[in-house]
Amino acid sequence: xxxxxxxxxITKIYASRGKMTYTALNDVNMQLEQGEFVGxxxxxxxxxxxxxxxxxxxDKPTAGRISINGHNPLKMSNRDLSKFRRRELxxxxxxxxxxxxxxIKENMILPLALDKVSSSEIERRVQFIAERLGIENILDKRTxxxxxxxxxxTAIARAVIHEPSLLLADELTGNLDxxxxxxxxxxxxxxxxxxxxxxxxVTHDPFTASYCKRILFIKDGKLxxxxxxxxxxxxxxxxxxxxxxxxxxxxxxxxxTRLT
Amino acid sequence: xxxxxxxxxxxxxxxxxxxxxxxxxxxxVTIFFLYISYMYHPGLVQIQSQLGEIGQGIIVTCSxxxxxxxxxxxxxxxxGFISSRQKEVGLFSLFGMSKWQLRLMFVYENLLIAIAxxxxxxxxxxxxxxxxxxxxxxxxILESPLPFYFPIDAAIFTAVAYMALxxxxxxxxxxxxxxxxxVELIRSEKGNDQKLRFSWLLGISSIVSLVYSYYLAWHxxxxxxxxxxxxxxxxxxxxxxxxxxxxxxxxxxxxxxNRSWYYNGTNLLNISRAAHRxxxxxxxxxNISILVAVVLTSSASVYALDRSMxxxxxxxxxxxxxxxxxxxxxxxxxxxxxxxxxxxxxxxITAVEELEIIEATSNSIYGRTGAVSLIRQSDLNRLLxxxxxxxxxxxxxxxxxxxxxxxxxxxxxxxxxxxxxxIQLEGLKQSLNLTINQKIDDTLIxxxxxxxxVLALPDLQWEQLYNQVSPKLISKVIMVDxxxxxxSYWLVKELERLADAPNSYYMTSRITDNYxxxxxxxxxxxxxxxxxxMFFVASGSIIYFKMFNDLQEDxxxxxxxxxxxxxxxxxxxxxxxxxxxxxxxxxxxxxxxxMFAMKTLSNIMNxxxxxxxFTIVLIxxxxxxxxxxxxxxAYLRVILQGIAR
Numbered sequence: 064x065x066x067x068x069x070x071x072x073i074t075k076i077y078a079s080r081g082k083m084t085y086t087a088l089n090d091v092n093m094q095l096e097q098g099e100f101v102g103x104x105x106x107x108x109x110x111x112x113x114x115x116x117x118x119x120x121x122d123k124p125t126a127g128r129i130s131i132n133g134h135n136p137l138k139m140s141n142r143d144l145s146k147f148r149r150r151e152l153x154x155x156x157x158x159x160x161x162x163x164x165x166x167i168k169e170n171m172i173l174p175l176a177l178d179k180v181s182s183s184e185i186e187r188r189v190q191f192i193a194e195r196l197g198i199e200n201i202l203d204k205r206t207x208x209x210x211x212x213x214x215x216x217t218a219i220a221r222a223v224i225h226e227p228s229l230l231l232a233d234e235l236t237g238n239l240d241x242x243x244x245x246x247x248x249x250x251x252x253x254x255x256x257x258x259x260x261x262x263x264x265v266t267h268d269p270f271t272a273s274y275c276k277r278i279l280f281i282k283d284g285k286l287x288x289x290x291x292x293x294x295x296x297x298x299x300x301x302x303x304x305x306x307x308x309x310x311x312x313x314x315x316x317x318x319x320t321r322l323t
Numbered sequence: 324x325x326x327x328x329x330x331x332x333x334x335x336x337x338x339x340x341x342x343x344x345x346x347x348x349x350x351x352v353t354i355f356f357l358y359i360s361y362m363y364h365p366g367l368v369q370i371q372s373q374l375g376e377i378g379q380g381i382i383v384t385c386s387x388x389x390x391x392x393x394x395x396x397x398x399x400x401x402x403g404f405i406s407s408r409q410k411e412v413g414l415f416s417l418f419g420m421s422k423w424q425l426r427l428m429f430v431y432e433n434l435l436i437a438i439a440x441x442x443x444x445x446x447x448x449x450x451x452x453x454x455x456x457x458x459x460x461x462x463x464i465l466e467s468p469l470p471f472y473f474p475i476d477a478a479i480f481t482a483v484a485y486m487a488l489x490x491x492x493x494x495x496x497x498x499x500x501x502x503x504x505x506v507e508l509i510r511s512e513k514g515n516d517q518k519l520r521f522s523w524l525l526g527i528s529s530i531v532s533l534v535y536s537y538y539l540a541w542h543x544x545x546x547x548x549x550x551x552x553x554x555x556x557x558x559x560x561x562x563x564x565x566x567x568x569x570x571x572x573x574x575x576x577x578x579x580x581n582r583s584w585y586y587n588g589t590n591l592l593n594i595s596r597a598a599h600r601x602x603x604x605x606x607x608x609x610n611i612s613i614l615v616a617v618v619l620t621s622s623a624s625v626y627a628l629d630r631s632m633x634x635x636x637x638x639x640x641x642x643x644x645x646x647x648x649x650x651x652x653x654x655x656x657x658x659x660x661x662x663x664x665x666x667x668x669x670x671x672i673t674a675v676e677e678l679e680i681i682e683a684t685s686n687s688i689y690g691r692t693g694a695v696s697l698i699r700q701s702d703l704n705r706l707l708x709x710x711x712x713x714x715x716x717x718x719x720x721x722x723x724x725x726x727x728x729x730x731x732x733x734x735x736x737x738x739x740x741x742x743x744x745x746i747q748l749e750g751l752k753q754s755l756n757l758t759i760n761q762k763i764d765d766t767l768i769x770x771x772x773x774x775x776x777v778l779a780l781p782d783l784q785w786e787q788l789y790n791q792v793s794p795k796l797i798s799k800v801i802m803v804d805x806x807x808x809x810x811s812y813w814l815v816k817e818l819e820r821l822a823d824a825p826n827s828y829y830m831t832s833r834i835t836d837n838y839x840x841x842x843x844x845x846x847x848x849x850x851x852x853x854x855x856x857m858f859f860v861a862s863g864s865i866i867y868f869k870m871f872n873d874l875q876e877d878x879x880x881x882x883x884x885x886x887x888x889x890x891x892x893x894x895x896x897x898x899x900x901x902x903x904x905x906x907x908x909x910x911x912x913x914x915x916x917x918m919f920a921m922k923t924l925s926n927i928m929n930x931x932x933x934x935x936x937f938t939i940v941l942i943x944x945x946x947x948x949x950x951x952x953x954x955x956x957a958y959l960r961v962i963l964q965g966i967a968r
Contacts, residue, residue, distance in 0.1 A: 142890050144890075145889060148886070154886045154887065162595075169595065173887060176591045177888060
């Protein structure tokens with residue numbers, strides 16, 4: 064099995080204008096194998112988002128090493144980095160970030176169009192992914208005509224259409240009701256099992272996390288513990304809840320974006 | 324914290340948000356103040372009184388126009404500014420600020436901005452006034468440079484007028500404050516994108532009517548001006564409107580059909596978003612296009628008239644200064660005297676030509692008796708060499724005919740173009756038949772000293788006549804050219820003083836002959852430039868506010884694009900297209916309208932208005948580009964802020 068993501072001794076320290084420094088991540092190590100479905104959980108302020116930003120290569124760690132599919136994004140120039148992002152990474156946002164002026168299909172193909180893939184190849188991939196995610200009937204609709212679950216599945220389709228080596232998801236069910244959240248997670252699970260996409264999900268929703276095969280808990284910028292799923296998801300869900308209560312911290316917080 | 328302090332704090336700590344609003348208010352105050360203090364400058368009031376009723380009317384109309392433009396402009400920017408602060412309003416009311424307290428806060432804020440921009444505007448205007456008066460005196464060749472003065476009346480007038488303007492507008496915009504539900508205010512306004520609808524019929528007819536109005540404008544001459552003016556305006560305006568609302572969507576639909584192009588890189592983003600932008604802002608774009616067209620057309624017309632006056636004076640005198648000697652009256656000054664004075668005034672003499680003329684009459688050209696002037700072909704060729712024209716082959720028998728009337732702006736009268744001209748000379752019994760070898764439309768000798776038609780005879784024949792005719796018919800012209808003739812008004816005045824012959828027939832110059840015409844047209848030109856400048860700032864600022872109102876929404880859009888994998892370069896390219904469309908589309912459409920209007924003007928008058936129009940359009944586009952670059956910089960700085968690396 065090949066290693067897709069390797070993070071070694073990542074530390075991130077923010078320095079404010081004064082002499083105050085704030086350690087967001089402290090000596091974090093982790094490793095993802097091809098085809099894994101991993102979750103990261105932690106209370107707010109634990110450093111989840113910082114970690115995700117670093118993995119998404121839009122932020123740089125103060126110290127440490129990262130390797131994604133054998134590449135070292137820390138040594139890349141700006142231009143290579145954006146190319147790297149659109150080839151090797153897929154990104155799913157909490158608020159979908161679909162582009163209103165584009166149709167569903169056009170939203171999906173954006174990474175391919177940016178990479179100048181031929182239009183026949185684009186059509187083929189659209190069909191392939193849309194069927195798997197159950198959005199083939201809404202391809203010509205616009206973003207305001209579809210439900211939240213469909214939006215998130217479109218966003219997932221956009222994130223995997225270029226077959227990235229790593230799919231990153233940031234609170235992808237945060238803006239969805241429970242049914243839509245289930246449909247989005249089902250879709251993600253299906254992609255993971257059928258296509259072998261490596262998935263890394265950041266969430267603080269235990270239900271969403273229960274889809275993962277493995278969950279890393281993070282607290283105050285440090286890895287706290289790691290649990291693995293057995294065969295049953297309900298049992299795993301309970302296990303997550305237990306770990307969370309052990310972890311403490313405030314999980315009821317509402318991310319600011321939810322207001323909008 | 325008192326309310327005044329809060330308002331002040333709002334402004335000082337959010338300076339970047341207020342600065343654009345403040346600067347554009349200041350600018351319009353400056354322009355208005357400059358215009359008023361210039362128009363009521365004691366030195367100029369005199370010139371204006373020469374303009375007559377129409378001229379006076381134009382000046383008053385222009386003041387109203389400038390004020391009107393600034394009214395709508397300030398109204399627009401202030402309401403745009405308030406709506407961009409909705410979220411803030413929502414927060415304040417969430418903390419318990421009442422509707423009236425909110426309004427009070429806005430009144431304080433607007434009051435502060437109004438006072439500051441009036442003060443700064445008048446201050447800047449006073450500084451610019453000196454510069455402006457200097458360039459104005461230079462350009463209009465005034466008797467003495469306009470003295471600098473601090474126009475108290477103009478300052479008070481500007482301050483009162485703008486205070487009233489700001490007050491009115493503040494009241495107007497306040498109607499809206501506090502009327503919306505709190506939730507709506509706190510939620511960031513999300514533009515609900517509608518599906519882009521369009522009709523093929525309207526889309527295509529917009530292009531058809533535009534092209535047809537252009538065709539009509541291109542082929543309009545004086546005789547059908549009256550009947551065509553109205554259809555051209557209606558077609559052009561309707562065409563422009565549907566161009567933005569219908570044709571823009573249509574063209575995008577067509578572009579999307581080419582899959583391999585559409586799916587290529589940032590085209591996907593550019594095209595679809597451009598269509599939305601144009602459709603959403605269709606009314607603003609339409610208004611700006613029409614205003615650009617109106618303003619560019621009027622300033623190009625004024626410019627064309629001014630330049631053609633200048634050209635006319637250039638063409639009517641091939642030399643800067645001339646003197647005449649007739650048999651009983653010698654030259655008023657010797658050429659050495661002229662040289663000395665010219666050097667005193669820092670003009671270098673570049674050429675001196677002397678030429679003898681025999682006066683004859685003929686009725687072959689007009690069908691009635693008219694004067695013709697006879698010169699020697701060798702003199703002619705010397706003259707042509709001096710003014711840098713092609714010389715003509717000396718002939719044995721035939722003559723060259725110089726038609727000096729073509730350069731006159733409004734030519735009239737029925738002319739005959741005969742192959743031979745029969746001339747009569749006083750003192751000679753029989754008339755003389757001269758065969759025309761070539762007719763040339765050009766002015767060589769000031770039309771005051773030679774008639775409209777100059778015939779260049781073979782040297783031998785001319786000398787025979789010279790010896791036969793009475794000396795009364797012979798005159799001599801001395802023509803002088805010097806550098807920088809546009810500024811030689813004072814030199815000529817000094818020469819007249821020296822000869823003790825003010826406004827003498829025997830002395831003429833290019834500059835004095837056209838002095839008044841040029842002054843009037845310069846005045847018109849300056850007023851035109853004022854209004855254009857005013858408008859330019861207004862339209863630019865409207866676009867600027869439009870752009871910055873959507874800024875927060877755009878920012879999250881671009882940030883998600885970066886996560887998807889757009890490089891900074893690609894983001895910049897996308898931004899270029901998005902902002903460029905809003906800046907340049909109305910500019911280009913308006914310029915096109917202008918060019919066709921100029922074609923009509925060229926058809927109506929003996930003026931090459933197209934090239935002047937082109938100059939004006941070019942200047943406008945350059946200025947608009949500068950505005951674009953500055954706004955793009957500010958925009959990108961905000962967009963890319965917080966994006967690491």
